[in-house]
Amino acid sequence: MAPKQDAAMTYRDLTIGNIVTEPGSAAAYRTGDWRSQRPVWDKNVCVKCGRCASVCPEPCIVHDAEGYYEADLYWCKGCGLCAYECPKKAITMVEENV
Amino acid sequence: MSKRRGIEASAAVAEAVAAANVDVIAAYPITPQTHIVERISEIVADGILDAEFICVESEHSALSACLGSAAVGARTFTATAGQGLELMHEVLYVTASMRLPVVMVVANRALSGPLNVWGDHSDVMAARDCGWIQYFAENAQEVYDLTICAFRIAEDHRCLFPVMVNMDGFHVSHVVEPVELLDRDAVASFLPPNRYPLPLHPDRPVTMGAFAPPVLYTECRTAQEEALRATFPVIKEAWDDFANRFGRRYAPVETYRLDGAECVLVVMGSFAETAAAVIDRLRDAGKPVGLIRLRLWRPFPFAEIRQALSNARIVIVCDRSISYGGPGGPVCSELKAALFGHAHQPRIVSFIAGLGGRDILPEQFASMVDRATEIVERNLPVDYEIIGVRQ
Numbered sequence: 001m002a003p004k005q006d007a008a009m010t011y012r013d014l015t016i017g018n019i020v021t022e023p024g025s026a027a028a029y030r031t032g033d034w035r036s037q038r039p040v041w042d043k044n045v046c047v048k049c050g051r052c053a054s055v056c057p058e059p060c061i062v063h064d065a066e067g068y069y070e071a072d073l074y075w076c077k078g079c080g081l082c083a084y085e086c087p088k089k090a091i092t093m094v095e096e097n098v
Numbered sequence: 099m100s101k102r103r104g105i106e107a108s109a110a111v112a113e114a115v116a117a118a119n120v121d122v123i124a125a126y127p128i129t130p131q132t133h134i135v136e137r138i139s140e141i142v143a144d145g146i147l148d149a150e151f152i153c154v155e156s157e158h159s160a161l162s163a164c165l166g167s168a169a170v171g172a173r174t175f176t177a178t179a180g181q182g183l184e185l186m187h188e189v190l191y192v193t194a195s196m197r198l199p200v201v202m203v204v205a206n207r208a209l210s211g212p213l214n215v216w217g218d219h220s221d222v223m224a225a226r227d228c229g230w231i232q233y234f235a236e237n238a239q240e241v242y243d244l245t246i247c248a249f250r251i252a253e254d255h256r257c258l259f260p261v262m263v264n265m266d267g268f269h270v271s272h273v274v275e276p277v278e279l280l281d282r283d284a285v286a287s288f289l290p291p292n293r294y295p296l297p298l299h300p301d302r303p304v305t306m307g308a309f310a311p312p313v314l315y316t317e318c319r320t321a322q323e324e325a326l327r328a329t330f331p332v333i334k335e336a337w338d339d340f341a342n343r344f345g346r347r348y349a350p351v352e353t354y355r356l357d358g359a360e361c362v363l364v365v366m367g368s369f370a371e372t373a374a375a376v377i378d379r380l381r382d383a384g385k386p387v388g389l390i391r392l393r394l395w396r397p398f399p400f401a402e403i404r405q406a407l408s409n410a411r412i413v414i415v416c417d418r419s420i421s422y423g424g425p426g427g428p429v430c431s432e433l434k435a436a437l438f439g440h441a442h443q444p445r446i447v448s449f450i451a452g453l454g455g456r457d458i459l460p461e462q463f464a465s466m467v468d469r470a471t472e473i474v475e476r477n478l479p480v481d482y483e484i485i486g487v488r489q
């Protein structure tokens with residue numbers, strides 16, 4: 001199962017026993033599909049402590065050019081751990097408008 | 099090339115495992131399968147078979163260990179019965195969906211409750227839809243032959259499915275019979291080495307048993323179902339090759355005295371041998387009866403069954419388990435499904451017998467024929483009847 005093309009795959013494309021032959025291919029899996037809320041950072045409050053990045057289960061929180069943090073929404077599943085753990089309450093979970 | 103010996107059917111299974119040069123056995127003893135693992139552990143301990151015998155604490159672990167062993171490409175065997183098969187239930191499905199060629203012999207046993215260690219087909223029927231190839235052996239020679247065939251079928255790259263070989267608990271498993279044992283070279287010529295196409299190996303990492311979200315699960319299931327149906331010619335080819343080499347022929351649907359038979363008995367498992375003797379007697383008395391021994395249970399031989407029943411007026415199906423609250427016997431409902439909507443519609447009568455180790459006596463088979471004829475001729479509203487219940 002090559003996750004990149006999940007939605008395009010027919011049953012004939014599957015390997016025997018659905019064995020995944022490409023190592024590390026889990027990274028291609030778009031967990032961002034699960035998200036109903038997204039984290040939004042307030043740079044005026046953030047002290048760049050990095051706790052949000054260390055608790056993110058994906059882990060998809062990366063530095064921007066100024067050293068502040070942001071989520072890569074390809075993987076961010078909207079779990080809210082970053083917002084919960086932020087000591088400064090710099091992160092707000094905002095509803096996705098689907 | 100071969101030798102004939104009087105041995106217990108369970109010991110014959112162990113001999114088949116040795117002859118097939120199995121690499122890994124993981125099993126947990128349970129009546130009436132215990133003699134199989136007991137004998138295999140002796141064969142391994144005595145150095146007759148160079149294999150890993152993994153002692154486990156339950157059947158769930160037994161099949162899990164087998165799954166792992168098959169995943170690295172080792173030839174793998176296990177055996178169980180009754181409650182043990184039920185404890186394996188979760189892993190049965192996983193083994194099939196992962197397409198791992200594990201071979202298992204089941205000494206069929208009734209399910210609790212009430213607790214009963216004797217034979218019937220409740221255990222295999224509860225595992226009917228687990229995705230394994232499933233077939234039945236009627237005696238010690240058959241279970242020996244069909245266990246060897248099971249490795250060839252399971253490991254064939256056009257197949258790659260686990261195979262369950264069923265034999266009736268006690269009525270077959272504990273009976274001493276003459277068995278022609280093949281030598282290892284002869285078996286090796288029939289059974290090429292196992293070469294699983296994508297084994298677990300540090301040099302070529304793969305992920306097995308990954309999850310499939312809604313966007314993929316239907317495709318995975320479709321692929322599995324189509325692949326299982328496609329094993330049918332592979333199974334027949336293996337049995338035919340076995341017949342050509344060793345002289346004993348097996349077929350998905352085996353017929354006995356069907357010429358001119360208006361009334362046909364359908365039996366799966368060892369009681370088909372008793373039924374065959376009854377058919378002989380009734381034929382001698384001028385009754386137009388015949389017998390179908392259903393050998394292959396999954397994938398179900400729909401076309402062969404229709405063909406075999408194409409001249410029958412009355413079909414009697416004798417099941418050894420009950421589908422509670424359902425249509426009667428599970429073999430019977432499969433047969434009805436096979437015939438429904440087709441041009442030739444014989445009347446089908448369902449009987450259930452031989453539960454929890456009870457014999458089915460020759461006179462009971464004979465009375466099934468009379469009773470079925472009565473039900474059909476008087477058009478009685480009977481879904482199914484249980485034979486020999488004291489009431």
Ligand code: SF4
Binds near residue numbers: 045052085086088
């Ligand atoms: S945990 Fe809060 S304060 Fe720390 S880096 Fe992340 S957003 Fe900034």
Ligand code: SF4
Binds near residue numbers: 038071075079
């Ligand atoms: S919401 Fe969850 S997944 Fe998204 S960035 Fe925060 S911790 Fe990571």
